[in-house]
Amino acid sequence: MKLIERQDKIRATRKTAPARMLLAALMLGGLCTTAVAAPDFGKCEVTGTRGSVKLETVTPGALSVRPVLPAPGWWNGDSPETIKDGFEYCMAANMAYRAGLDRVIVVNRSFAQVIGGQAKGFDIALSEITITDDRKKVVNFTDPYFNSDQGILVQTGTKVDKDSIKKLRLGVKQGTTILPYLTDKVKVAEHPKVYPDAAAMYAALAANQVDAVLYDTPNVLAIAKKSAGRFEVVGRYDTSEQWGGLVNKDSPNLAAFNKLIAEMKKDGTFDRLATQYLVPSLGADPTKVPVLTP
Numbered sequence: 001m002k003l004i005e006r007q008d009k010i011r012a013t014r015k016t017a018p019a020r021m022l023l024a025a026l027m028l029g030g031l032c033t034t035a036v037a038a039p040d041f042g043k044c045e046v047t048g049t050r051g052s053v054k055l056e057t058v059t060p061g062a063l064s065v066r067p068v069l070p071a072p073g074w075w076n077g078d079s080p081e082t083i084k085d086g087f088e089y090c091m092a093a094n095m096a097y098r099a100g101l102d103r104v105i106v107v108n109r110s111f112a113q114v115i116g117g118q119a120k121g122f123d124i125a126l127s128e129i130t131i132t133d134d135r136k137k138v139v140n141f142t143d144p145y146f147n148s149d150q151g152i153l154v155q156t157g158t159k160v161d162k163d164s165i166k167k168l169r170l171g172v173k174q175g176t177t178i179l180p181y182l183t184d185k186v187k188v189a190e191h192p193k194v195y196p197d198a199a200a201m202y203a204a205l206a207a208n209q210v211d212a213v214l215y216d217t218p219n220v221l222a223i224a225k226k227s228a229g230r231f232e233v234v235g236r237y238d239t240s241e242q243w244g245g246l247v248n249k250d251s252p253n254l255a256a257f258n259k260l261i262a263e264m265k266k267d268g269t270f271d272r273l274a275t276q277y278l279v280p281s282l283g284a285d286p287t288k289v290p291v292l293t294p
Helices: 002-035 087-098 111-115 178-186 199-208 215-228 255-266 269-282
Strands: 063-066 103-106 139-141 146-155 172-174 193-195 213-215 231-242 246-248
Touching: 063 087, 087 103, 087 255, 146 178, 146 199, 146 215, 172 178, 172 199, 178 213, 178 231, 193 199, 199 213, 213 215, 213 231, 215 231, 215 269, 255 269
Parallel strands: 063 103, 172 193, 172 213
Antiparallel strands: 139 246, 146 213, 146 231
8 A cells, every 4th residue: 555655646746746847937937027127218209120239338228328407308307317208318219229228227427527538337428519629539429410509598688689798797508619609709708607507507597697698509499488488599609519429438339329320310210309309399490599690
């Protein structure tokens, strides 16, 4: 009897072992499935061929991008955690998708350090950055993806012309190209006040600490629209600037980013993003803003 019982137990064990292994495999597979997060590109529509370009990123599976805030229309949100769309955010989302990545990480870095080539922990800065020869000495730029110039934002009702602006208290953002333009070409009477970021600059205008601030025309148009009539854009300097993505000199991704930008120009992605995010956010056509001569 004991021999028969032992044989029965062995047969039972042989029958149940594969079942246990199958159950364990199914459970493990379920756990693996839930552990892998679904791709997240915010509210952006992503197009093109997924995985058609290879990027080496600082965070596996993600594209880390440095924005400039606030920048309505370009990055819709007041903090990295709240941004889910906008021209440059969705530009980054399309880059990530086409590179086979699953998400965009928005990171904060000092603008001065970014353009000085001293900032780390990001793959590309899409911060409405003007391409200049001086900046190219320490960082690399992608091919341009947007043309811009410098708009003049004031409190509504402030009168500005090419002569009166020279006597106003002006504010600019640290590291931007407009500062040498004002001192060398416009020849303003008082040295402009320099602010560490755009938010501080706009706050100074609201507090009457300056009479006007100068920044990229699309950006100041967006701020004017958002201000509910408190601010207006009264003119611009046609500086013929172009914006490019910025990467550090040691980045292995410059050629890949240029390929992505060329693709998005060709397939209409940039035109679609401009129509979707810039036209509603700016409230006016930047090319229709009156031009002031220095």
